[in-house]
Amino acid sequence: MKRAAAFAILIFAGACQSPVVTPAPEPAAILSEGLIAPVSAEAALELYYRTLPEDFYPRAPAGVPLPADSAVLTRILVASCFDEEKEDSVTMRTLAAEDADLFLMIGDNVYGDRRGNQYVNNEPELDELRRSFRLLAEREDFQLVRAKHPMMVAWDDHDYGANDAGREFPFRRLAERIHERFWGLENEDVGAWPGTYYARSFGPEGQRVQVIMLDTRFFRSALTPTDRWNARGRERYIPSEDPEQDMLGNDQWTWLENQLQEPADLRLVVSSIQVLPTDGHGWEAWSRLPLEQQRLYELIRSTDANGVVFISGDRHTAFLYRDDAAIQYPVYEMTASSMNVSFARTSTEQDRAQIGAGYPPENFGAIEIDWQAGEVRLAVMSNTGETVNEVTAPFRQPAAP
Template sequence: MGQFGAFGVISGAILILAACQTPTPAPDPEAEHPAGQVAVLPTELLSPPSAEAALELYYRTLPEDFFPRAPRGVSLPGQGDILTRILVGSCLDEERPESRVMQTIAGEQADLFLMIGDNVYGDMNGKGYISNQATLDELRESFSDLAARADFQAVRARLPMMVAWDDHDYGANDAGREFPFRRLAERIHERFWGLENEDVGAWPGTYYARTFGPEGQRVQVIMLDTRFFRSPLTPTDEWGKKGKERYVPSSSEGQDMLGNDQWTWLENQLQQPADLRLVVSSIQILPTDGHGFEAWSRLPAEQERLYGLISETEAEGVVFVSGDRHTAFLYQSDTALPYPVSEITASSINVSFAQTNAEIDSAQLGEGYAPDNFGAIEIDWENGTVRLAIKGDTGETVNETVVPFRTPAAN
């Protein structure tokens, strides 16, 4: 008997259409719906324009209890609230024991916590990568496991949160727009985090922004989606070679990181009034020559497009925030924007791969920090500076930099 009964009638037809993209077993078409109801086959399924469109019709039929939900969290700060300390983290494997980093974060004083990708490992089952069904069973189970964790519950109860996703909570390692089940992954993400009725729930992709604080002390947090619209990366021709470990920069004219709608939205956001702008990307933005893993540098035309857009909109006070790398880093570039710009990479919460990391990028400030960690962004409104700090698992500072976010004329 299938888990969702008569919904298998719909999904069985759809999965035939999707088979050319990702082989997956279909739910049992003979099963009965748990409530005894019979699903009505939408007429659009008789001639869907694409496999993804057919899947989308199926996903619209899924009941609410299909989706896991996070514990109720603390409300975001109000538009007039002044922010002085923001925490950031990424890479939390929900199958591992309770995290000292999460326990430490739950005890920290902060105005906001940014959980910026790989918030679960929903494309793995503890034994390695899996081939997901169209119903993304492992991803949904991973979010359910996250919701049940005491350390996560403690953070939810203490700190307001904003979220972004990366590949492992998107549903497929290193995947972009080619992932055939991305629309269900989006629904899972938005419902788990309670975003389905917000503005982000009204458009494809998971990007959104919020602004906090009065004039002169406004913080804008821009959460980008670097998965849903991203074109495929170019695989390396020398697997594992330093600087070319997985991918090489693309020369394709059709490369895309954000998609047309998100690019237009970002342009509008950068023109909104703000004193400090945190541009959050699940993958790194500034590094160019230190590694060959996922990063904006693998799509160099898109990296330059981002820099150009920030410059053209005259958006000041930009600080980049990223995760993904299983090592924490600080970076600064004097050439990417018309003013020096910094980036903090905070990773990982509990998926450290080593105790040391010898990676060096031309924009890097100090050594990378490989053990479990989180980041802190501390704002000094009086002096117009922001302190970017890498914190160890018990909250000790292991690397930091202080950078201005106002031009001299604005002080």
């Protein structure tokens, strides 16, 4: 009761203010009478969230430490879209049985805005999101994966707290706290700034993998709704040329520029939503904010960042792509989706950058690095571990024999 009462007071104090969307709003202001009041509704929530006890937050089972900075990586697994309410997962158990140096769980890691088949409106304490993470932590198949693989994580809309949401989501700051505490990131660098983006590098010079985990939710502008619902290529959103729209926010853009100048031989740029596709669909993707998509490509060109490969999830279908014109060399993307939320057996979607057919059944991705050849194999795997599509992407010139 005391917690609820304090929350009500804070919301009342900030209710007459319009929400402020900034990377780090000041939580309170001093009034002329010497009293303290929130400067916005979001700031009122922030003050309240700071009072929540640690047992408020769900925690993942203890995991395997990340590889050492000097470790040479040769195999990385990738997956997204996992409904924690469903029965034991073939995909998750297959992942637990696979050998790999690292596992990237890249969004919709729970469906925290849905109970069963019904979407729910998350309340300020994000009860449904927290419940979903607790269910995930209790699953034996997930516990096996945590015990087997070092993990890096990104979020997408359903583990952010609202379907297709961006920076307008009013409870995003609590969602960030839930995410970072569940995955044990609150005391890492990512825990020190708004948003969930971070990067890690592994391996010596000549064999260095940089993994860049972007946050395409916390700072993103609202997308432009379609003018023709479910029309092919315009299913939910259409491209917008509005120069005020943003994908990453100023701080994350600056951070990314710095990361792309770090030494690396292979760079896995992880975006929860797809990067390269432009004309195959009208769902969420960087192509819905084409100026931001071009900004990303120009940043890669201007930093002369070598070895970039895009990794994405979200789509409930696995895809491979190649674009020869986006940046200064042919760039590839693997979309690995979904672990256990499959809606079809076949796909007729075709983008101009697409390699082969999409694969909608349950799946995950495998990234296999051949350091001698300077190539990376991007493979779409069935839920039982068979390769269903693959492409080999060069990331540097072959080493001398």
